[in-house]
Amino acid sequence: MEKPVPRPGLIATVLLLMAAAFLLRPLIKPPQLQEGRVLAGPPAWAGIARLDDLRHQTDAWVADRFPARPYLIGWLNAARLAIGDSGSDRVLAGRKGWLFYNDGTRLGPARAKPPLTDAEAAEWLRGLSARVETLQAQGAAYLVVVPPAKETIYPQFGPAWYPGPSPRRTSLTLASLAARTEPGHVVHLRDPVLAVAVSGTQAFSRHDTHWTGDAAYAAYAAILQRLRAQGVAQATRPLSDFQPVVNGVNPPRDLALMLGVASFVPIHYRGYVDPAADAYRTTWLSERRGWTAPQVVDTGETGKPTLLLTRDSFSNALTPFLLGHFSRVVLTHIDDGFWRQDLIDRFHPDVVMLEVQEHGLGFAMRGSPPVSEAAETRIERALPGAPTHGPLAPSAPSRGRFVPLSAAPAALAGLDASVPIPTCAVDQALMHARGLVVAGWISDLSAEPRPTQGAARLSGPAGDFVQPLEMNQVRPDVGIYFKRPVVEPSGFSSTLNLQDVPPGAYDLRVYRRSPTGWIGCAGPKGLVRP
Incomplete structure (x- = not known):
C-alpha cells in the first residue's frame, strides 16, 4: 500500500485556523x-x-x-x-x-404525508370522547386548542418546491371529525391566526418556529369565545391591557440559532406580558425548574375558576393572556403526558385545556380513559369504515405475569440500580379486570441502536412485582419533538397480566435496558388493583 504523502500547505492552513481561533476568541x-x-x-x-x-x-x-x-x-x-x-x-x-423547521419529512404533515387512516382517526376520537365524558362527570370542561404550523400560514414564503398546505392534513381532518362527534371541544386556530397574517400584522417571525404575540392574542380571543360557550363566564380583555415586548432579552429565533446565523440576520419578534403577572405566585411541583416543569400559578384573582393547562412551546406566547382569567392555573408539559389524571384528582380543575401545535395533534389522545358505548356509536356513525377497535385499543393480556421482584428472572436483575432519566413518559396506565394497560416511551436519546428489553414494576404495601415489557413501538412524535428521528423506536404499549398481583394500591415504574444497565421512568402513583 502506498504511503500517504504529507501536504505541508494543508497542514499549515489547519494549524493557522486553530491558532487564529484561539487568538481571536477574546476579540x-x-x-x-x-x-x-x-x-x-x-x-x-x-x-x-x-x-x-x-x-x-x-x-x-x-x-x-x-x-x-x-x-x-x-x-x-x-x-x-x-x-x-x-x-x-x-x-x-x-x-x-x-x-x-424540517422534522425529516420536508413539511410532510402540512402536505398530508402520511395520510390519516380511518382507524387512526377513530382511535383519536375515542380518546377525545373519553376525556370529555370523564371531565363532564366531574363538572369540568375539556378543550383542545390547536395552533397552526408556520408553513400553513405563510406558504408563499416556503421553499420553491412546497405546494402549500393540504386541506386534508391530519389536524383539519381531526378537528372536522371532532365537530361531528364532540362538538365544541376542539378549536383549530388556523382561521384567527391567518386573519392576523392577512391584515399585515406579523403572525410568525422569519427566523423562529413559533407564532408571535399578536397571533397568540387572536388565538386567545377565539379560546375565550369557546370557553364562554362551555359556561366559563370570562370576558375577553383588550390587547391594550397587555404590555408589548419587542425582542427582549432572549427573543424567539430557534431556526436562526440552528443555522448559527442569529448574529447575522435582523431578528424581530413581538410578544406581550400582563403587568398584573408581577403579583402571581408560582409553586413548583417537582425538583425541576423552568417553563416545562410542572407548576401551579396562583394569580390572586378570587372567585375565578381553576385551569389545568397541558401545553407545548406555543404556550409561551399564549399563557400571558390566559392566566388572569383564573384563580389558579396548573401548568404541565406534554412531555409529561397528554392526559394528567393525577393532577385532575389533586387539583379538581374547572377547565382542562390541552394546547398542542397542529402537527402533534394526531398523537395527543394517547393515554386516555376508556370510552363509553354511546361515544363508540357516535364515532362509528362518523367513520363507518373504521374498525371498532383501533390500533391503540387495549390488547389481549400479555403471556407473561408479574412476579415478586425477589423471584424475578436473571434477565431483570439490577432494576434497583437503574438510572432515572427525564426523557420518558408513561402516557397511559389503567388498571381494570383484564390487566394493566400501559403505554408511553423511554429513551436516552442516543443514536446507537438500543435493546428492546424493558420491564414494568408495581410497588405497594402488598408487595413489589415486576414483568417484562417490550420497547418496540415506533413513536414519530418523540422523534419530531427531539428533532432526532433515530429515537423514534422508543415506545411501549401493552396490556400486562395482573393475575398474581394482590389487590391494593401500587406505584408504577417502567425500565429499559441500555448498554450500561437499566434506565428508569417514574409512572403514576396510587394505581388501584381491584
Missing part, C-alpha cells in the same frame, strides 16, 4: 449557535478490543469542540442563506429569507 464574539442535537460526549475507554470505537468517539468529540467551529458554521451558513440555501438538514430555507 470576536462567536456567532450564536444551537444545533438542535446533543453534541458528542468525551470518549470512553471500553477495552483494547474496541479501539476503533474509541477513535470514532474521539474524532466526534474533537470535531464538536473545535474552537473555530461556531465561527465557521455561522459564517458559512450566513453565506449560504444569502443565496437561498440552508446549511442544516433541520432547517429549510424559503423565499425572502424565511426559515421553516
Whole structure:
C-alpha cells in the first residue's frame, strides 16, 4: 500500500485556523449557535478490543469542540442563506429569507404525508370522547386548542418546491371529525391566526418556529369565545391591557440559532406580558425548574375558576393572556403526558385545556380513559369504515405475569440500580379486570441502536412485582419533538397480566435496558388493583 504523502500547505492552513481561533476568541464574539442535537460526549475507554470505537468517539468529540467551529458554521451558513440555501438538514430555507423547521419529512404533515387512516382517526376520537365524558362527570370542561404550523400560514414564503398546505392534513381532518362527534371541544386556530397574517400584522417571525404575540392574542380571543360557550363566564380583555415586548432579552429565533446565523440576520419578534403577572405566585411541583416543569400559578384573582393547562412551546406566547382569567392555573408539559389524571384528582380543575401545535395533534389522545358505548356509536356513525377497535385499543393480556421482584428472572436483575432519566413518559396506565394497560416511551436519546428489553414494576404495601415489557413501538412524535428521528423506536404499549398481583394500591415504574444497565421512568402513583 502506498504511503500517504504529507501536504505541508494543508497542514499549515489547519494549524493557522486553530491558532487564529484561539487568538481571536477574546476579540470576536462567536456567532450564536444551537444545533438542535446533543453534541458528542468525551470518549470512553471500553477495552483494547474496541479501539476503533474509541477513535470514532474521539474524532466526534474533537470535531464538536473545535474552537473555530461556531465561527465557521455561522459564517458559512450566513453565506449560504444569502443565496437561498440552508446549511442544516433541520432547517429549510424559503423565499425572502424565511426559515421553516424540517422534522425529516420536508413539511410532510402540512402536505398530508402520511395520510390519516380511518382507524387512526377513530382511535383519536375515542380518546377525545373519553376525556370529555370523564371531565363532564366531574363538572369540568375539556378543550383542545390547536395552533397552526408556520408553513400553513405563510406558504408563499416556503421553499420553491412546497405546494402549500393540504386541506386534508391530519389536524383539519381531526378537528372536522371532532365537530361531528364532540362538538365544541376542539378549536383549530388556523382561521384567527391567518386573519392576523392577512391584515399585515406579523403572525410568525422569519427566523423562529413559533407564532408571535399578536397571533397568540387572536388565538386567545377565539379560546375565550369557546370557553364562554362551555359556561366559563370570562370576558375577553383588550390587547391594550397587555404590555408589548419587542425582542427582549432572549427573543424567539430557534431556526436562526440552528443555522448559527442569529448574529447575522435582523431578528424581530413581538410578544406581550400582563403587568398584573408581577403579583402571581408560582409553586413548583417537582425538583425541576423552568417553563416545562410542572407548576401551579396562583394569580390572586378570587372567585375565578381553576385551569389545568397541558401545553407545548406555543404556550409561551399564549399563557400571558390566559392566566388572569383564573384563580389558579396548573401548568404541565406534554412531555409529561397528554392526559394528567393525577393532577385532575389533586387539583379538581374547572377547565382542562390541552394546547398542542397542529402537527402533534394526531398523537395527543394517547393515554386516555376508556370510552363509553354511546361515544363508540357516535364515532362509528362518523367513520363507518373504521374498525371498532383501533390500533391503540387495549390488547389481549400479555403471556407473561408479574412476579415478586425477589423471584424475578436473571434477565431483570439490577432494576434497583437503574438510572432515572427525564426523557420518558408513561402516557397511559389503567388498571381494570383484564390487566394493566400501559403505554408511553423511554429513551436516552442516543443514536446507537438500543435493546428492546424493558420491564414494568408495581410497588405497594402488598408487595413489589415486576414483568417484562417490550420497547418496540415506533413513536414519530418523540422523534419530531427531539428533532432526532433515530429515537423514534422508543415506545411501549401493552396490556400486562395482573393475575398474581394482590389487590391494593401500587406505584408504577417502567425500565429499559441500555448498554450500561437499566434506565428508569417514574409512572403514576396510587394505581388501584381491584
